[in-house]
Amino acid sequence: MSNLSRKFLLIVALFMGPITSQAEEVAGVVERLQGNAFAMQDALPRPLNEGVEIFRGDVISTGKGARLEIRMLDDAVMTLSEKTIFVVTDYISDGPEPAASFRLMQGAFKAVSGKIAKTGSFVVATRTATIGIRGTTFWGGSLDGNFEVALLDGKAVYVENKAGRVELTAVGQGTKILSAKEKPSNPTTWSKEKTDRAIATISFK
Numbered sequence: 001m002s003n004l005s006r007k008f009l010l011i012v013a014l015f016m017g018p019i020t021s022q023a024e025e026v027a028g029v030v031e032r033l034q035g036n037a038f039a040m041q042d043a044l045p046r047p048l049n050e051g052v053e054i055f056r057g058d059v060i061s062t063g064k065g066a067r068l069e070i071r072m073l074d075d076a077v078m079t080l081s082e083k084t085i086f087v088v089t090d091y092i093s094d095g096p097e098p099a100a101s102f103r104l105m106q107g108a109f110k111a112v113s114g115k116i117a118k119t120g121s122f123v124v125a126t127r128t129a130t131i132g133i134r135g136t137t138f139w140g141g142s143l144d145g146n147f148e149v150a151l152l153d154g155k156a157v158y159v160e161n162k163a164g165r166v167e168l169t170a171v172g173q174g175t176k177i178l179s180a181k182e183k184p185s186n187p188t189t190w191s192k193e194k195t196d197r198a199i200a201t202i203s204f205k
Helices: 003-015 115-119 192-200
Strands: 026-034 037-041 044-047 053-055 059-062 067-072 077-080 085-092 099-106 108-112 121-125 130-143 146-161 164-168 173-177
Touching: 026 085, 037 053, 059 067, 099 115, 115 121, 115 130, 130 192, 146 192, 164 173
Parallel strands: 099 121
Antiparallel strands: 026 053, 026 067, 037 044, 037 059, 059 085, 067 077, 077 108, 085 099, 108 130, 121 130, 130 146, 146 164, 146 173
């Protein structure tokens, strides 16, 4: 097993606990890939390529310089930056209570919500806060040394932790989360330069 795979398993063990295998529960498919990426389930890594299915419970990792775009079954699109570890913790697209939950363990991503966000729950957990959306495009990741979230399109996104909650309600607004014990900062309007730097982390070349 490679050093990257060992690191992957250690992070999962420390922060997630055991992930139950859901090998037959397809959640999405890889639409675009730049560089290298793989998914791990039941301690078994598999390389990702365009057209490869993503399953509920997958722990996804991208390599240096990589970009990965996944289209979920409800047409949500998740785009991952380089050196990102991202977990599909739950994904239920059918039934009376559709729900999608993910966990960003490191790196950066952009999310464009799909059908689930219109009627159910669509959340992304991080080490410092939880992000929830409805009909929205947003970016989240490390920028200037801190974890930040920005609303790129749509109506609103909320960011909350045990210390409090803020809502971004205007395109271009962002918030900074210094730690899980501190409330996310009040929304501020990002400069075009800062927004461009954030988008560059998930842009394909």
